[in-house]
Amino acid sequence: MLNMPPLNRFAELVSNEHFDLTLASLMLAEDVQPDIDLSAHMAQIKAMAATLRARVAEDAFAEQKLAALNYYLFEELGFRGNVENYYDPRNAYLHEVLTRRTGMAITLGILYIELGRRVGLNLQGVAFPGHFLVSLRLRQAKLLLDPFAAGATQTPAALRQRLKLPADAKLDAHLIEATPRHMLVRLLRNLKTMHLKADAPTLALAAMQRLLLLVPESAEALRDRGLLYAQLDCFRQALSDLQNYLRRRPQAEDAGDIESRLAGLRKAVQSLH
Numbered sequence: 001m002l003n004m005p006p007l008n009r010f011a012e013l014v015s016n017e018h019f020d021l022t023l024a025s026l027m028l029a030e031d032v033q034p035d036i037d038l039s040a041h042m043a044q045i046k047a048m049a050a051t052l053r054a055r056v057a058e059d060a061f062a063e064q065k066l067a068a069l070n071y072y073l074f075e076e077l078g079f080r081g082n083v084e085n086y087y088d089p090r091n092a093y094l095h096e097v098l099t100r101r102t103g104m105a106i107t108l109g110i111l112y113i114e115l116g117r118r119v120g121l122n123l124q125g126v127a128f129p130g131h132f133l134v135s136l137r138l139r140q141a142k143l144l145l146d147p148f149a150a151g152a153t154q155t156p157a158a159l160r161q162r163l164k165l166p167a168d169a170k171l172d173a174h175l176i177e178a179t180p181r182h183m184l185v186r187l188l189r190n191l192k193t194m195h196l197k198a199d200a201p202t203l204a205l206a207a208m209q210r211l212l213l214l215v216p217e218s219a220e221a222l223r224d225r226g227l228l229y230a231q232l233d234c235f236r237q238a239l240s241d242l243q244n245y246l247r248r249r250p251q252a253e254d255a256g257d258i259e260s261r262l263a264g265l266r267k268a269v270q271s272l273h
Contacts, residue, residue, distance in 0.1 A: 011213045021180035024112045025094040025107070025187065031206040034091065041095050045111070048077075049118035056119055062138055065119050066151070073115065074150035077101060078168070079108060081148035089203070092187060099126065105132040105148035106187050112147040124239040125178035129163060132186065135177070144175070185214050192224070201231050219248040223258065235268040237241040 004012065010027050013019050022045060029036045058066045074213050076134035082091050082102040088101075090096040094110060099102035103111075109125060110133050116123040116136075126133040126144065133154060136143045143152040146206065159171055178186070188211040208225040215221055226241030242258050249255070 006034070007213075010210055014181070014214055019180060021110060021183060022094070023071065024180070025035050025110050028188070028191065028207070028210065029093050029095045031210075033095070040096060043246055044098055045114060047196055048072075049115050052064050052115060053119050058120070062121060062136065065116070065121050066136060066143075066145075069112070069119065069121065070151040072111065079103075079111070080150065081105065081108060085092060087194050088196050089191060089198055089200075092191045092194055104190065105146070105236060106183060106190065108147040108188075109134050110183065112151065125150060125180075125183045127176045127178040127186070128159070129174055131162065132178070132183075133175075135175070153250075176216075181214055185211060188214070201228055204228055205232065222248070223254075228262075230265060233268075235265050239265040239269055 008026065010024065013024055013027070019091045023042060025036065026036075026038050026041050029154075040124075052072050054070060055072070056065050056194055060068075079097075079101045082088060082104065085091075086104060090100065091197055092107055094103075094107050097111065106125075112134055112234060113123045113125060118136075122137060123145075124135045126135050126138075131146070134145045145152050146152050155170055155180070157167070159174070160167065160169055163165070163174060165171075187205045191207040192204045192211070195201070195207065205225065205228040208228060209219060212218070212221050212225060222241050223245040226238045226245060229235075229238035229241060239262065242262055246252070246255060246258055246262075253260070
């Protein structure tokens with residue numbers, strides 16, 4: 001695996017249903033820093049977990065372990081959500097989060113889950129709309145935690161307010177457990193958006209290449225990659241992706257717009273001959 005190109009190594013890792021989310025998240029950095037030492041960053045996380053583990057008894061209550069995790073990560077080490085510059089792409093790269101100690105909700109959440117699980121906390125990602133959360137099931141309750149806000153517990157009322165829901169609205173449909181695959185897809189979609197905002201379409205395309213390895217069945221991801229190819233004047237690749245998109249979604253709302261784009265792409269491909 002070490003001798004494979006980075007994208008092939010990533011593909012092999014995520015082909016396993018129970019892949020290592022932390023390692024996969026770190027591997028995204030290879031698109032911006034090809035010589036990154038992934039093992040060094042994994043060792044850093046392992047050392048952080050060892051420090052935390054030394055501070056809590058193995059048979060400590062989950063509440064005690066959670067308090068120790070929050071204090072260590074957010075108070076002692078100073079990790080925090082990047083409120084000032086949320087759309088900085090560095091917030092979405094785990095190696096940058098480890099170095100700068102600031103990031104977005106999902107990268108902080110991935111680190112939070114990794115450290116918590118290493119001290120025996122059964123933390124799970126939660127695909128809350130617009131803001132990634134983490135859950136912890138206790139004996140008689142389930143806590144919803146916000147790693148972007150130093151692990152603060154989120155009340156149902158606060159979550160309803162975020163979504164502008166009535167006070168008596170049920171939240172269950174908005175609190176779906178996020179699998180490692182879902183989390184990585186969400187992270188890559190964020191990266192694509194951030195790189196486009198930063199006018200870096202080549203890096204946005206790199207994120208889409210990885211995303212399609214995770215969800216090859218996604219017609220929308222195929223369309224988005226095709227549009228990026230077109231933006232980068234990769235006409236043949238754009239033509240292929242957008243044609244395949246319409247084959248999968250012939251009744252899509254944007255079918256007319258994509259057909260118009262395809263006409264221009266066909267002319268562009270013909271002019272290459």
